[in-house]
Each structure stands twice: as structure tokens, then as C-alpha cells.
């Protein structure tokens with residue numbers, strides 16, 4: 004083997020490991036979403052099913068949280084982006100000494116732990132509420148309001164960083180030129196600065212929406228008795244996981260992929276247009292492929308594809324297969340039970356009639372039988388109580404012969 | 407219709423630093439007026455005072471007799487062409503030119519018509535739909551001028567607009583600017599640190615140094631009759647010879663220098679006392695070589711000098727001389743076959759007419 008091919012093989016191997024490390028968990032998660040086993044796993048493969056999606060959609064708490072998250076996210080975007088823009092503009096206008104001071108003030112909320120922000124938000128607005136003599140039903144004790152305020156305090160700083168980075172590349176003589184040419188300061192802002200900041204506004208809005216959506220530390224306090232998607236998810240995981248979370252992951256991955264592809268199409272199209280000679284590209288010259296490579300065209304196609312998949316998935320019926328699996332399991336259990344009974348009978352015969360009647364749950368295992376599914380099975384038929392310290396998260400519920 | 411610009415004892419200070427010191431001058435309507443000075447001498451600051459981006463710390467700026475103290479940049483009858491042009495990169499060429507009309511609420515169709523008219527005027531028809539970055543440097547330059555003219559200003563302010571261009575384009579744009587100025591009849595206030603630019607284009611020139619306006623006059627008087635040592639040495643090439651006054655008769659002062667006794671014109675009608683320290687400035691092209699024709703005829707100012715180096719430049723020969731420990735430079739016109747050539751270390755006699763040399767007091771030392 005030559006040195007070159009050796010290095011090539013090493014690189015390939017490394018790349019494989021690298022991508023396996025990156026994407027392995029995602030792939031496994033996606034696959035588990037379609038396995039009918041009620042614990043997220045790939046083996047043993049039971050039935051291909053799309054039921055976990057409906058389980059997810061029918062989870063009232065999660066869906067309610069999703070609604071709340073969307074409201075809060077929209078509110079945060081609407082408030083944090085303008086605040087961030089104002090902060091960034093103030094920073095760019097100030098003399099250096101003041102700028103450093105203001106920067107520190109604006110950036111502090113990012114450095115403070117989210118937990119502290121959350122608690123202090125409740126405490127502060129509670130005090131304000133009391134000062135106004137408001138009741139507990141008022142806005143000052145409303146989870147959505149508090150979460151909005153709490154998140155805006157630090158998410159605005161993210162938006163500000165995005166805008167600052169962009170503003171640093173702004174040539175201030177452009178505003179001077181606009182002023183000199185007769186524009187009012189307002190016109191300068193609208194016609195010169197805003198168009199320049201447009202890409203940054205897009206990224207800031209996206210960033211703030213994501214930051215609001217995925218925030219847990221602050222939100223878990225400020226949301227009070229309500230719940231957002233993230234907090235609902237967290238409490239669900241605490242009570243035990245099932246493949247409906249994998250289904251959620253599939254949806255998120257799907258949305259991300261669609262977004263990334265549309266974004267990529269947009270970047271390519273812009274690069275093409277900027278090159279000044281879009282006619283030279285065969286994809287652009289042909290009207291059909293031009294529409295198909297247009298970001299909107301790609302978005303429509305991808306959304307249509309996703310819609311089709313959802314439709315097909317909703318029509319898939321795994322109940323026959325599941326019934327079969329159940330049958331099999333029952334048979335296995337019967338058999339195990341039978342074997343056990345035979346064993347007990349033998350033991351009893353050896354020990355003689357003096358021995359007391361040993362229950363079927365007699366268990367020699369130090370783990371309380373948690374890892375010996377066959378043994379536990381008959382008992383569970385009557386008692387669904389859960390002895391595992393993990394809340395059943397690691398208990399193979401599949402073996403629970405629930406109808 | 408044309409408006410005078412008056413700088414009425416304008417000073418601009420940044421903290422304790424004085425960028426413009428007591429500028430007092432009147433720029434007449436329709437004039438091509440240049441400010442000439444080295445980098446950092448306050449030219450841009452002065453221009454920004456006129457356009458309204460900087461408020462004078464002291465004094466007033468008057469345009470057409472009106473005090474501009476509380477008039478914002480967008481309300482003044484001026485248009486500034488920035489050192490970096492400041493064209494709007496996200497707009498097309500036509501939108502750039504029509505921007506002043508857009509902010510004045512003029513209809514889209516009319517804007518486009520005006521933009522096309524101006525593009526014709528700057529000899530760039532049909533580029534309206536291009537983006538700014540698709541133009542060459544000289545084309546951008548012209549677009550910036552067209553955009554400023556779209557404002558229909560009374561006064562056009564130009565801040566070293568040609569400094570970014572290559573030499574050939576610069577020469578071309580000089581004549582183009584001058585032609586545009588004569589065609590539209592506007593007041594041009596032009597800033598440059600390139601004396602060639604200032605001298606060729608302007609009706610009048612103000613020479614600045616360290617915030618102070620040292621001399622105002624037409625190009626010839628600034629070049630031939632500098633009033634301060636700084637102006638003498640900054641504008642054009644010159645030789646500077648230090649000495650002491652021996653006597654003065656009328657305009658001609660006689661001074662004692664390391665090169666012997668020399669005569670020159672006492673600038674600005676000054677009278678000197680014997681013993682005063684002074685400087686004599688003589689331009690390289692005013693030298694003549696003895697035995698080589700007309701200029702050297704005067705026996706008054708004969709300098710015996712050793713030739714250090716000669717450079718042939720085509721139209722002239724630059725001769726680097728050394729005499730009495732002073733380095734001198736002479737430029738002799740290439741008049742063809744008959745002209746005398748000097749070899750290195752050859753000693754020759756040079757002369758110049760007393761009226762072509764300028765004597766200035768040495769106390770105001772200049773560059």
C-alpha cells in the first residue's frame with residue numbers, strides 16, 4: 004500500500020467516524036420515531052408506524068406549550084430586534100469612552116446566569132405589581148408577560164451584537180452624503196441605513212426567535228404555572244421518554260433541512276445575479292429550471308413533498324402488524340410462564356409438600372426483576388405501578404401486554 | 407442667483423487642537439476656488455464647515471449673505487463630493503443620481519428623466535441601470551458629480567475628488583471638471599494637496615498650513631509672488647538660500663549668503679533693515695547657465711556651482727548642484743542641439759534675474 008492511499012484510507016476512516024459522531028445520534032433518533040416499540044430503540048424492530056406523530060400532536064400539554072412559545076417568540080422578535088438595533092446604533096454614535104460603558108451595560112444580561120434573570124424578573128415585577136396594588140391575576144403575575152420581559156432583557160443583547168457587527172462595516176459618510184443631498188435624518192435611516200441592515204435584520208430576527216424558543220433557564224421561572232414548549236418538553240422527559248420525542252426531532256430536522264435548502268438556493272441565486280451574467284448559466288436560461296431553482300420554487304416543492312409524506316404517513320395503518328407483534332409476545336410470555344410454572348412445580352416436588360406456596364414473583368435477581376422482563380410480565384397484568392427508580396424510562400414497556 | 411460664500415473669522419477647535427485658525431475670506435459666486443495645503447492642515451474641516459457637518463467654534467459662515475449657523479447640511483445650497491465619493495452601493499447608478507430628487511418627493515418618471523439627462527451631461531449615457539461597483543473609478547467620479555449636480559446646488563464642494571485616480575485619468579478629469587464648471591456656471595470650492603491641480607484649474611487659490619490660510623490669490627501670484635516661506639516652498643519646486651540683508655534699494659534687496667552676495671525681490675512690499683535674517687527663494691527653472699543664452703546675463707547673481715548629477719526629463723534637464731555647502735537644483739529647458747551639457751563634477755556659473763527670486767523674512771520658518 005502506497006503512502007498516499009494509506010493517508011487516503013486514514014482520512015476516509017476519520018471522516019466516517021467524524022460524520023458518524025455528528026449524525027449518528029440524529030439518524031438513530033429519526034429511525035426510532037418510526038418503530039412501534041414504545042421505548043425509543045431500533046432493535047428489535049417491531050413495526051413501521053407513524054403513530055408516534057399523532058401521539059405527539061395529541062399531547063395537549065406540549066401543543067399548548069407550543070402555542071405559548073410561538074406567542075412569546077413573536078413578541079420577543081418584535082421587541083428585541085428594534086431594541087437591539089437602537090442599542091447598536093447608539094453604540095456606533097457614541098464617543099469611545101461612553102461606548103465602552105454602554106457596551107458593558109448592554110452585554111451584561113448575556114453574562115448573568117439565566118436562572119438569576121428569571122428569578123429577578125419575577126421578584127422585580129412582583130414588587131412593581133404590589134406597588135400598584137395589583138392582584139395576582141393581573142399582568143404582573145402573568146407567565147407570558149414575565150417570560151416576554153425576562154427573555155427580552157438578554158435576547159435584545161444578541162440582536163445588538165448582530166447589528167453592531169454589521170454597523171461596523173457601514174460607511175458613515177453615506178449618511179452624511181444623504182444628508183448633504185437633502186435627505187432628512189428619517190429618510191437617511193429608511194433609505195440608506197435600513198437597506199444596508201436588511202440582512203442583519205433577517206439574521207437578528209431568526210436568532211432572537213430561536214433563542215426565545217429554546218430558552219429554558221429563565222423561562223422555567225418566569226412562566227410560572229403556565230408552560231412553554233421547552234418547559235413542557237422538559238417535564239415530559241422527566242416523567243419518561245417515548246418515541247413521540249423522536250417524532251418531534253424528525254419534524255425539527257425536516258424543517259431545518261427545508262430552511263437550509265431554501266437558504267442555499269437563495270445564496271446561489273444571489274451569487275449568480277451578482278456575477279452579472281446570469282444568462283450564461285444553463286439553469287437560469289431555461290425558464291422551467293429557473294423557476295425550479297428559485298428559492299420560492301424550491302420552498303414550494305419541499306413543502307409539497309413534506310405535505311405528501313405527512314399525508315401518506317397519516318394513512319399508514321400499523322395496527323395489523325402491531326397486533327401480530329402482540330400475539331408473538333403473548334406467545335413468548337405464555338411459554339416463559341409455562342416454563343416457570345414447570346420449574347416451580349419441580350422445585351415444589353423436590354422440597355416436598357411441607358414447603359409453602361412460592362409466588363410467581365419469587366425473584367432471585369438483585370435488581371428486583373427489573374431486567375428480567377419475562378418474570379415481571381404476569382404481575383404487570385394486574386398492577387401497572389412502576390417500581391423502577393427511572394420512572395420506567397428504561398423499562399421495556401413493549402413487554403407490557405396493554406391492549 | 408450666484409451666491410458668495412463668506413468665511414467670517416472662522417475657527418474650528420477639537421478640544422485644545424485648532425484645526426482651522428481664524429479663516430477670513432470671500433468666495434465669489436461662479437468662481438473656481440481651491441484650498442491647497444499639506445495633509446492634516448484643516449482643508450476638509452473647513453469644507454465641512456461650509457457644508458454644515460462641523461460647526462465653527464468661532465466666527466460665521468455666510469452663504470448668499472445668510473448666516474448658516476442653524477441651517478442643517480440638508481438645508482444648505484451646497485453639495486459635497488466626498489473624498490471617497492460615498493456613492494450608495496446598494497442603488498443603481500440612476501437611483502444614486504436621482505436620490506436628491508427622491509427625497510424631495512419628485513415622481514419616479516421625472517426622476518428617471520433627470521437622471522438620464524445628467525448621465526448624458528457627464529457623457530455616460532445608458533449606464534443608469536448598472537450598479538455602482540460595475541463602473542470604473544473615473545466613471546464613478548463622474549456619477550458622483552452628476553449626483554451632486556442633481557441637487558441643483560449653488561455651490562459645489564469637492565474634497566480631493568481626484569486623489570484616488572491614476573495619473574492619466576486625473577489629468578483627464580481635471581479638464582473635465584473645469585469644463586463642467588464653466589458649463590453650469592456654479593461656484594466650485596475645491597480641495598487638494600496637489601498643487602498642479604490647484605494651479606491648473608482654479609480662478610483663485612488659498613494656501614493653508616496648520617489651520618492658517620497663508621495666502622490667497624490667483625495661481626500666478628501664488629506661484630510667482632509667495633508671501634510666506636511656506637507658500638514659497640510648498641507651491642512648486644524651489645531652492646531656498648538663507649542669508650542676511652545687506653541693503654535694499656526699492657524692491658530689490660541685497661543679501662549676503664553662503665554663495666556670495668545675491669539680489670532678490672522683497673516680497674509684499676516689505677522693507678528690511680540691514681542685518682535681518684532672511685531667506686531667498688529661487689525656482690529651478692529661473693536659473694540660467696552662463697554661456698548658454700539669455701538668463702545668465704546678469705552679473706548680479708552669479709553662482710559658481712559644481713554639478714553633482716544631471717537628469718534628463720525630455721522637455722528639461724534637472725541639474726543637481728552644490729555650491730558653498732548648499733544643495734541647489736536647476737531646470738534647463740531642452741532647447742535642442744545648441745544647449746550646453748554638464749558632466750559630473752564640472753564647475754559652471756549659473757545666474758538668475760533678481761526679479762525672479764523672492765526674499766522673505768526668516769522668522770516665519772516654513773516647510
Ligand SMILES: Nc1ncnc2c1ncn2[C@@H]1O[C@H](COP(=O)(O)OP(=O)(O)OP(=O)(O)O)[C@@H](O)[C@H]1O
Pocket residue numbers: 420423425443444445446447448449450451452599
Ligand atoms: N472630529 C475630529 N476630532 C478631532 N480632531 C479632528 C477631527 N477632525 C479632524 N481633526 C483633526 O483636524 C486636523 C485637520 O483635519 P482635516 O481632515 O481637516 O485635514 P485635511 O487638511 O483634510 O487633510 P487630508 O489632506 O489628509 O485630508 C487633523 O489633524 C485632524 O486630526
Ligand SMILES: [Mg+2]
Pocket residue numbers: 449450451489565
Ligand atoms: Mg481631507
